[in-house]
Amino acid sequence: MNISSSEKITESVTWLGKWTFVLAAAGSAVGLGNIWGFTYRVGEGGGSAFVLIYLGCILVVGLPIMMAEIMIGRYAQHSPVSAMKKAALDSGKTGYWQAVGWTGLVSGILILSFYSVLAGMCIKYIGIAAMATPAIVSDVQFDQVTGAPLTLFFWHSIFIGLTVAIIASGVIGGIERMVRLLMPMLFILMVVMVVNAMIYGDFKAGLNYLFTPDFSKVNSSTFLSAMGQAFFSLSLGMGSIMCYGSYMRKSENIFKTSLTVAGLDTLIAILAGLAIFPMIFAYNMNPAEGPGLVFISLLSIFSEMGLVGNFIGPAFFTLLSIAALSSAISLLEPSVAYFEENKIVSRLTAAVILGLIIWVIGIGSVFSFNIWEKMEFIGKRTFMDSIIFLTFDILMPLGGMLVAIFAGWFFKPKLAMDELSAAHVNIFTTWRFFIKFVSPVLVAAVFMSQLFPDLPDQSKDFFITLIGLFR
Numbered sequence: 457m458n459i460s461s462s463e464k465i466t467e468s469v470t471w472l473g474k475w476t477f478v479l480a481a482a483g484s485a486v487g488l489g490n491i492w493g494f495t496y497r498v499g500e501g502g503g504s505a506f507v508l509i510y511l512g513c514i515l516v517v518g519l520p521i522m523m524a525e526i527m528i529g530r531y532a533q534h535s536p537v538s539a540m541k542k543a544a545l546d547s548g549k550t551g552y553w554q555a556v557g558w559t560g561l562v563s564g565i566l567i568l569s570f571y572s573v574l575a576g577m578c579i580k581y582i583g584i585a586a587m588a589t590p591a592i593v594s595d596v597q598f599d600q601v602t603g604a605p606l607t608l609f610f611w612h613s614i615f616i617g618l619t620v621a622i623i624a625s626g627v628i629g630g631i632e633r634m635v636r637l638l639m640p641m642l643f644i645l646m647v648v649m650v651v652n653a654m655i656y657g658d659f660k661a662g663l664n665y666l667f668t669p670d671f672s673k674v675n676s677s678t679f680l681s682a683m684g685q686a687f688f689s690l691s692l693g694m695g696s697i698m699c700y701g702s703y704m705r706k707s708e709n710i711f712k713t714s715l716t717v718a719g720l721d722t723l724i725a726i727l728a729g730l731a732i733f734p735m736i737f738a739y740n741m742n743p744a745e746g747p748g749l750v751f752i753s754l755l756s757i758f759s760e761m762g763l764v765g766n767f768i769g770p771a772f773f774t775l776l777s778i779a780a781l782s783s784a785i786s787l788l789e790p791s792v793a794y795f796e797e798n799k800i801v802s803r804l805t806a807a808v809i810l811g812l813i814i815w816v817i818g819i820g821s822v823f824s825f826n827i828w829e830k831m832e833f834i835g836k837r838t839f840m841d842s843i844i845f846l847t848f849d850i851l852m853p854l855g856g857m858l859v860a861i862f863a864g865w866f867f868k869p870k871l872a873m874d875e876l877s878a879a880h881v882n883i884f885t886t887w888r889f890f891i892k893f894v895s896p897v898l899v900a901a902v903f904m905s906q907l908f909p910d911l912p913d914q915s916k917d918f919f920i921t922l923i924g925l926f927r
């Protein structure tokens with residue numbers, strides 16, 4: 457691979473439809489993170505206060521980094537590894553910035569390995585919800601599913617197979633075609649779920665819970681949780697958005713499209729809250745149930761609803777599976793694009809080989825619920841929790857922080873400005889301020905406190921000692 461500033465870009469693919477970038481990026485962003493992750497974190501974070509902080513994180517940290525990723529991708533018209541290298545070389549900086557691209561590829565592969573197991577579980581739940589009767593005990597049901605490695609393994613394999621098939625069919629024939637089909641379906645199903653909550657749920661309680669601010673429940677972990685969630689939800693720091701950005705037409709306005717994608721992602725998360733919490737309140741369940749909110753509490757509600765639940769339940773788990781699939785393809789695409797553009801192997805071979813690797817790593821997550829339940833990997837974590845820790849807590853914020861630092865401090869302003877040309881100058885200046893000073897500092901703060909959870913206390917002790925010395 458040899459990319460220099462003088463190299464002419466040939467053979468770059470561009471999305472056919474005007475709206476495809478928005479659909480594909482929203483497809484990547486809207487995933488298990490919005491419907492499952494967002495709602496259980498809202499529950500744990502005490503409702504509306506979390507929602508407000510989350511919105512702040514999306515605007516102040518998420519949006520500027522999303523714009524930076526798209527800018528770099530579209531400027532370079534290459535997959536993330538080569539894009540970072542080209543953007544750095546053309547700005548007169550070292551090509552080692554490609555390491556940021558590599559971090560993204562590795563975390564994409566690792567995330568997909570467990571994401572696929574969870575998504576497979578969602579597919580399995582479509583059938584479970586269709587057959588559910590009021591007699592079903594949903595936590596026993598959950599233990600049955602997670603206690604059966606073969607079941608999890610089977611659905612994990614199906615899900616990876618689907619992802620590989622779509623990616624192997626190409627950017628236009630695979631990704632573009634699928635997101636045009638899946639995203640409208642996803643939206644319709646979401647609306648069905650909200651209408652269901654209006655009819656059968658306590659909608660007023662749900663609205664109150666999500667929108668009447670109550671800051672008494674906020675603490676430092678609320679900020680951490682909101683920021684991590686915003687990052688994961690917008691698919692940042694892993695090259696997914698950068699890669700999709702490289703397929704974007706030069707005529708499109710990066711600011712407006714980023715705003716639309718972030719807006720759609722947030723809208724779907726809020727709609728998921730409006731679909732889920734009214735039901736939780738109407739059926740006297742605990743909103744702070746944690747990760748079990750969807751698989752345990754909701755299933756038990758669907759089964760109590762009788763026949764209606766046998767339709768609404770499967771619709772809900774289909775919604776989750778679709779959202780997961782459009783995210784999964786964006787996790788695999790950056791590495792496949794890398795192999796393809798460097799002519800290492802064909803797209804098909806790359807998709808199959810990488811898919812196999814992810815499938816094998818995923819078996820560790822399958823076992824994390826049963827055979828390896830008590831086995832500890834990083835710290836006291838199971839295999840799956842270790843992968844989540846490595847990606848969600850370390851690689852993603854690290855990648856996002858480096859993208860922000862690169863875009864703010866090292867990427868030639870002229871190049872960034874050209875990419876933003878369709879937007880107003882004020883937008884460029886504002887973006888530059890945020891990407892230089894605000895986003896990297898906030899991400900760094902989150903990153904440090906995730907790595908060193910005791911840091912706030914320790915630094916407090918440190919300052920108290922320091923003040924004591926000077927008194």
Ligand code: PHE
Pocket residue numbers: 484485486487488489490688689690691692694696783784786787
């Ligand atoms: N944004 C996706 C979700 O909310 C997950 C994801 C992360 C997808 C990073 C791609 C890249 O579930």
